[in-house]
Structure formats: structure tokens, C-alpha cells
Amino acid sequence: MTKTPASTAALQLADKKHHAHPFTDPKALAENGSRIISRGKGVEIWDNDGNKYLDGMAGLWCVNIGYGRNEIAERVKSQIEELCYYNSFFMSATPTQIELAETISSLTPEGLNHIFFGTSGSDANDTASRLVRHYWDLKGKPTKKTIISLIHAYHGSTITGASLGGWPAMHKMGSTLQAGYTHIMPPYWFEFGRNQSKEDFGLKAAQALEDAILLAGADNIAAFIAEPVMGAGGVIPAPDTYWPMVQEICKKHDVLLIADEVITGFGRTGEWFGSFTYNIKPDILNMAKGLSSGYAPISATAVSDDMYAVLSAGGEISHGFTYSGHPVCCAAALENIRIMKDEKIVEYVRDVAGPHFQNKLQEFADHPLVGEARGVGLLGALELVRDPKQGEKFAPEKRVAIRCVEKGFENGIIMRAIREVLEFSPPLIITTQEIDLLFDRARYCIDEVAKEEGIL
């Protein structure tokens, strides 16, 4: 069943006419045409003209087991043939949903054994937000409604997701920021704490949480939400002192802790969840991207036994989606998890790929354009500055990080930019040779931009 591939120009024209893109400037799209990606295998993707790229971003932080795994195609096909869909409302369930809920419970940190399903990271965060508020209502504390989150955090693009997130442009678009959300300083040493040690700054950033709780009154705070390592907001691992103190503060003030593990879940940090890497004990843990390695849209919200006991005593849970626990997506997730276990992918990230990746990343630490190289597991970021010694930044109009990304496309690698930060999040199956290739090419691109800026 081969068909003649459509010409890139024809696709771009139809795309421009009819396809409204997320996170894209329509004017720039109309001028330049979209980049059309047609095929993927392993860590590589091909555009419609046959150019090959090493995908240093695993799609959008999600294609963890790599592109083109036939086993998932087979499992999804047989699920569709057997039962394409049935809902989980009104006391129904399908075997596939049940198996996945049980499987996820076996992987999550202790005590997180009750799984609500959704189809995206955003809706998982909506679910968490509704559940924590409902929980406090049931506990007879109806004023505990506000959720605290971090500046620069990304929690999705629904109204709740964008409100939880700390991105001003998202708050502004459509006046999205709702009442009941507070944003505090993140544990982002390079931006907020360079005048002190990382350890001291970690404590200061955690103190910002307690200050916010005290300012609003603990009686008004439902929960604190954070990514174990901030992802899209700049790949920001917290100093070691941060999470232990955050955990203490939440406990002390009766504030629930929501771990948004949409990126950090399923091996990205070298453990099944970032909560293991940082010894976090959340009341709710959200996962999405790596759950199916992007093969099908699915998310899950794992709720603690204690919380679920309270929710269970509160009557019907008036929440859910037509596609909560979609059997086809559950089948994709189950096969993804089977592959991760059989091929010991989490162990591979922890013992081989992660350490190699972090070593290569640190080789950039003394590059004349790099202020900080940071990361964990197979997450990495380079903070680009005009002068690392003085900490002098580039003007945003210089678009230095975006220019590096554009050079990456010209040189066969995919990176991502936010502010003046270059981000990396390759498929977890990346070999050490491919890691070398990724960073060799990244260095070439950064050098080129440094030359354009008269720095090299």
C-alpha cells in the first residue's frame, strides 16, 4: 500500500490554509511554511524531503522508547479489533484499564495506589486541582482552595494548566489566570540565587513556599504543585536542600503536595519517577508524556491511599472524560511499560546513558557562551550568556538560543529553546555514540552563534 508522498510545497500550502498550530506565530508560519516531519525510527526522524535529524527532544519530551516500535503497533491493533472503546463511567471498566491501573500502582512511590486516567498532562493537572479542593471540602476545610506553584513552571494549556503554570504570556492570552493560584520563586539558582551557594539558595527558595503559605494563611492553601525537575521552563533541577524542606513545610501546614511528573515520569531522571530521585512523597503524582512514550494520548493521576479514603467517603466523584482510560491508549501504555521493563531502559538511563549524557553536557561548562550546564538523567540545559564571568546576559531580541536551535535543524539535530536556555531531552534509548554525536553537533551550532556574536 505505497502511495506517492505529497510534495512539501503542497503540504505547506494546505497546512497554512487549514491547520491552526499550537504555540506558533501564524504570521511566521505563513511566511516560512511549516517543517513537515514524515517518518521516525529509533532516535531519528525524517522531514518530508528526506532530511534526517537526531531528535534531541524526543518529540516533546515524550518519545522515550524511540520511534517506530512495531510491538506497540501490534498491541494497539489487536486492542482495536477486540474492543476499540468502552467508557469507565457509571461503574464500568475494561480489562485493559484495570491492568494499566494496577501496573502503574506497582511503579509509583509507596502509598500512591489509586489511578484516575485522562488523555493529557493538562487534564491530569485539572483533575488534581479539582481533587485537592474537593478533598478539603470533605475534610470540612472549604477555605483551603488556593494552589501554589512556581514561576516558569509549565503545567499545561487548559485554563487550569495555564493558571498553574508560571508563564506570563500564557496568563495574558485570553486573560487566563484564574483566581486561586499563587506563583512563587522557583529553585532556579542561576536566575535568582547566584550570589549565594546552591545549598543556601535551595533553603531560601523553599522558604518562599512557607512565606506564601503564611501570607495567605494555611487555612486558605489547598496544595503546592511542582515538577520534581522543572522541564519546559528551562530544565531546572533544584539544589539538594530544596525538596526535603518543601516536604517539611507542606506537612507542617497541612498543604497537599502534587508532583507533576509529566516529563520526569517513566525513566527520564534515571528512576521510574523523579519522586524517587529526589525522595519526594507526593499526595498526588501526575504522569503523561512518557506513560505511552507519545504513541497514544494518555495521562494518569495517582492519588494517595489517605486522600482516596477521604474522596471515597464523599459520594459520587463528578469528574472524568469520555476518553478516561481509553482502552487503545491503555494498550499502548501497557506495551510501552513492558518494553521499558524487558529492555531495562530505566536502569540503562541510570547507569549508562544518563551519566554519559551529563558528562558530555558538563564539557560545555567552560564554553565562552555558557553560563551554566545543568541536568539530571537524560534532561539537560545550557544557559547561554554574553559573558559567563560577569554573568552578563544577551538581550532577548538577539534570540541566541533560538538561533542555536535553527542551526541545529540545518545540522541534523533537534534541540529546544526557552528564553536564553537550550534544552535537551532525547529518547531514553539513545546510545552513547548518539549522545556524542548530539553534543558534537550542538557544539558546532553554539560555536557558530558565538562567532556571529564576535565571541569566538
Ligand SMILES: *Cc1c(COP(=O)(O)O)cnc(C)c1O
Ligand atoms: C507537557 C506538560 C504538561 C501538559 O501536558 P499536555 O499533554 O500537553 O497537556 C503538563 N505538565 C508538564 C510538566 C509538562 O511537561
